[in-house]
Amino acid sequence: MNFIGHGFLAVDFFFCLSGFVIGYAYDDRIAKMGLRTFFISRIIRLHPLVIAGSILGLLAFLFDPFGGHPEQYSTGKIALAFLSSLLLVPMPAIADRAYNLFSFNAPAWSLFWEYIANIVYAFVLCRISRGFLALLTILSAMAICFVAYRSGNLLGGWSGPTFWDGGARVSYSFLAGLLIYRSNWIIRNKLGFIGLSALLLLAFLMPYSKWNWLSETLVVLFYFPLLIALGAGATLAPVLKKACIFSGQISYPLYMTHYAVLWMFGNYYTSHKPGTMQLAFIVVGGIILLVGAAYLVMVVYDMPVRKYLSAKRLEKTRK
Numbered sequence: 001m002n003f004i005g006h007g008f009l010a011v012d013f014f015f016c017l018s019g020f021v022i023g024y025a026y027d028d029r030i031a032k033m034g035l036r037t038f039f040i041s042r043i044i045r046l047h048p049l050v051i052a053g054s055i056l057g058l059l060a061f062l063f064d065p066f067g068g069h070p071e072q073y074s075t076g077k078i079a080l081a082f083l084s085s086l087l088l089v090p091m092p093a094i095a096d097r098a099y100n101l102f103s104f105n106a107p108a109w110s111l112f113w114e115y116i117a118n119i120v121y122a123f124v125l126c127r128i129s130r131g132f133l134a135l136l137t138i139l140s141a142m143a144i145c146f147v148a149y150r151s152g153n154l155l156g157g158w159s160g161p162t163f164w165d166g167g168a169r170v171s172y173s174f175l176a177g178l179l180i181y182r183s184n185w186i187i188r189n190k191l192g193f194i195g196l197s198a199l200l201l202l203a204f205l206m207p208y209s210k211w212n213w214l215s216e217t218l219v220v221l222f223y224f225p226l227l228i229a230l231g232a233g234a235t236l237a238p239v240l241k242k243a244c245i246f247s248g249q250i251s252y253p254l255y256m257t258h259y260a261v262l263w264m265f266g267n268y269y270t271s272h273k274p275g276t277m278q279l280a281f282i283v284v285g286g287i288i289l290l291v292g293a294a295y296l297v298m299v300v301y302d303m304p305v306r307k308y309l310s311a312k313r314l315e316k317t318r319k
Contacts, residue, residue: 005208008155011110012173012220013200013227018114019177020228022121027182030126040313042118048305050108052297053256054085057104060260061097067267069096088112092160097263099159106259109158113170121178130182137179140172141221148213154220169220176225186233187226193240196231253302254294261290 030038061078062070070078077093081103084091088111094103102108125133147168148154157166179185191199203219236244265286268274274282 004204006206006212006216006219007204009203009216009219009224011157012154012169013203013224014110015114015117015170015173016177016180016224016228017231018117019174019179020181020232021177022118022174023178023181026121027126030122035122037313037317038122039118042115044306044309044313046111046114048302048309049253049256049297050088050105050111051086052301053105053108053259054082054102056257056260057085057263058082060264061094061104064264064267066264066271068263072096088115090160090163092163099161101158101160101163104260105256106158107255109166110170111256113157113166116167117170117174121174125175125178130179133175133179133182137172137175140168140175143168144172144220145217148217151213153212154216173220173224176221177228180225180228180232185229187229188233189230190235191230192234192237193244196227196234199230200227249298250291250294253298254291257294257297258290261286261293 026033026038033041058078061068073094073096081091081094083089085102085104085108088102088108090101090109090112091103092099092101094100097103097106100106100109101112128136144154147156147165151162151165154165154169156162157169203223206215206219209215265282269279
């Protein structure tokens, strides 16, 4: 049994954190900056790594040394699936990738919904009252309960058949994060980075059971918003400041580049069936290499591209 069988709930935590951060970063200035500038800012921040992840995913699909059947798909279908990944247009059409919405970079499903949330924020949420925001949050909570009960868990959103589950997941968590910010629900505490990380890890390590639909729902509805409120009020020890900055910087590059290697590892595990000790070395070494590769992508590609695009945007606004 997977000891971290609820790891996928990290996406719901991310959505809740995103709602808080977007409110914090843009509530007071989106009217002044305008929609065009807001959308360009979000694209510059998010999309370079969407492209990088799609390219890595395509290469893994075509040249996986441990398995896969790219020859079963026409060049046109592969090209179309790659284009859908680049542009974040859902296309669950590749069986060898479990009919993910974005065949060559499955984690991009959450970025698709993040974009949707940002669009709704810019056109609607930034303008509504806190009371109406609370009402929308309650309605979205009802949708989460329905999805969890119907499916038996909150794992959906990444594939064609579970597409709308992703909409329910982002709706509640993003709205909850935004509501926490606007309501100033900040809980002052001294838990720090280590304490809050341990509390977050508990959500992923909780026992797997037939009551997943209930336990996961309670975590998403109440526990994650509580952690956001605690995180906003936590005191950071100076000695951990660099670790926190690095964790924040590396999380998105790692999320958007790990999938290609993960799929190759799955094919390797199926075809070679490594022993427990060998598997332990592979997993530990693989994690280190993935973090190192994500750091290289961040430093060599993501940061320079974002810096260049931001400079170009600033140059145009001055003309």
